[in-house]
Amino acid sequence: MENTRLSEISKRIENDDENAFREIFDLFYFDLIAFSRQIIADGQASEDIVENVFIRLWQNRKTLGNINNLSAYLYTAVKYASINYLKARKNISDVSIDDLDDRGLYSFTTPESSMIGKEEVLTIENAINQLPPKSKLVFYLVKEKGLNCREVAKILNSSVRTVETQLYHSLKKIAAVLEENQVILPRRSSR
Incomplete structure (x- = not known):
């Protein structure tokens, strides 16, 4: 909103x-x-x-x-x-948020997930759940809740740059897991 x-x-x-x-x-x-x-x-x-x-x-x-x-x-x-x-x-x-253990499990439920097969959804959820707790929170707030990096930084008492970096690395890790499980095609290296 x-x-x-x-x-x-x-x-x-x-x-x-x-x-x-x-x-x-x-x-x-x-x-x-x-x-x-x-x-x-x-x-x-x-x-x-x-x-x-x-x-x-x-x-x-x-x-x-x-x-x-x-x-x-x-x-x-x-x-x-x-x-x-x-x-x-x-x-x-x-x-601190950094001290929290990794108990919370992420659930991937969006309108788009109904078009993706169950196995793919589970693979995506597992990839997200493999993230460290703070990275998972950043991913959740930005990608699921639609907050911008500045808002997330304020919520988590971090710098905007830290949030952007965590989001970047999280997306990279998720993409690697999805490529490994052949949910997405591997990226071609640019030469």
Whole structure:
């Protein structure tokens, strides 16, 4: 959803419009749960985290005008809430996205996937799941959720260049696996 549309909805929420809040909730709820699950690998806890983020959003709705990008704000809030959940659960004080293990599995479900055979879809999912956790998050946010590299960098507290590099290497690794499994034709070397 474009930022101008989200800004309009944010203004309506700021003016106590429950229907606008429901619209944002419906738009982001399941994506944010999937994002949180990439971090903590616990479906029920992810639902609780996302619901708490939305509760805080409603409670602080009068300050929504200070938020430039609601989508990036929600992903960032869920990221920190998920990390705080891990800190509390592990009774540690410092958790980083880089420290997370590779428990979250990526699921490749798009309209295009219905046109691809099951084996190819599994190969693509396996290729994505072989990525390191942070690379998988970058891939998910950029390719599945449509965020740009600048937004993802803000969410993950990384530089834009780091996000671009991770995305480039992720796509290269995925392409190599797909070539190896003959899902795509090998690239010809340019001479």
